[in-house]
Amino acid sequence: MFKYHGQRIFRYHQYGLTLGFLSLFLPFGVSGLISGYFLRDWLILDIVATTLIVVIGICLVLFVVSRNIKRRGVFAQVKQKQMLARMILSNKYYEIKKRQDSGKSREKIIMPKVFYRYGKKKVITEITMPADGGRFHDRFLKMGKTFEEMYVADLIETSREIGYVTYRLLCDVVGNRYSLQQVTTEGTQINLMKGTSWNWDKAPHMLISGGTGGGKTYFLFSLIYKLMQIGIIDVCDPKQADLADLGDIPAFKGHVFTTNDFIARCLKNAVKDMEQRYAYMKSLPNYVSGKNYSYYEMPPHFVIVDEWAAFMSTLNYSESDEILKDVKQLILKARQAGVFLIIATQRADAENFGGGIRDNMMFKVTLGQLAPVGYDMMFGDENKNKAFFNKDIRGRGYKYDSSGVPSEFYAPLVPSDFQFMTEFRKIQPMKPFIMNSAEKKETDD
């Protein structure tokens, strides 16, 4: 059956932008010629008017084209097709047909059946290559990383059908970025970007990593700001830096921990809370095996720790052993009870996360610049072939919910006039969740 793959790429596509530029410039060029013709008796005026029209035309067309590319308009597609055609030609991924033309031997380039399609939401580009056993069969089946690098994009899907392979690429998603005010919570998820959310029931526990100034702490503040409206938040800041300021805010009374002892206690309390939640759920008359905390209308409890690596480096062997034991319990068992960890660190070295902890933090976010080894630590061997790029944009990185592939991520944009501390002061103190025993609950009813 016929399937539409998009527009076929031909040789002329290699001149796409030049042709586009010339067609937009045409009216200016014609006007220049006309003005030159009518004003030809006044030499100076003729030169000035014609030059002015041409220069204004060039500047205007350049401005329109570059702006259109930035906004992923039609010229962005023209540019991508041009790059595709040039890639095919410079790598000689074509066949040459020789033919005799009036006694002379001529060569004709036969382009492969490559198709280009601009997918929905303006961020998906689809490229279909022939996989028909031809000369370039093997190469065309391994184009994913090349396309990621060409378009600074994320390969989100490679699909096969008889004779073809199709690559789906997620290109610049900055247009999907939310400002902090647009972030919403909905059931067991927080919508962080258009089309991207963290569902803590499906991908429990979040690990954030990224270089200095990448935006980890700002992202944590944004999460705290939104999540405290639906759950209970404990905040640990071992460096006693930014998050520690929350300690002065009434809403966080008893929920901010800064010294090693108190952070250790906070994690122990989280384990205790998890155990109490399990006991409480079991004691309820409507207890159903397999249901989780949200079925019993219990709020989630988030434990947030910034600067994890710095914290671990200050602990002696037995202290870190104890901490990792608690963290492991939370990671492996706390999801159903509604206790979740959110850990931020500059580097996610395995030694700071005892066996299995890092891999079981199911939602991973990088922010800012990371060395290649940093991406390996976060996204593991299964994503070793993916191309990751650093861009100099604060709050920009990748997210991975342990299914599919990592893709570009922008943390909610915090407006420059937004003061977290002023806003936190306006929020009511978090209400502790009282676990009445089943008997008490029945008498209350």
Ligand SMILES: Nc1ncnc2c1ncn2[C@@H]1O[C@H](COP(=O)(O)OP(=O)(O)OP(=O)(O)O)[C@@H](O)[C@H]1O
């Ligand atoms: N989402 C954002 N919106 C607006 N500005 C941001 C955002 N993220 C980061 N910034 C800017 O970048 C600066 C550094 O961010 P932040 O302190 O969160 O980085 P960090 O990753 O925690 O760094 P460090 O590792 O040094 O603690 C902030 O002070 C802010 O000006």
Ligand SMILES: [Mg+2]
């Ligand atoms: Mg920080």
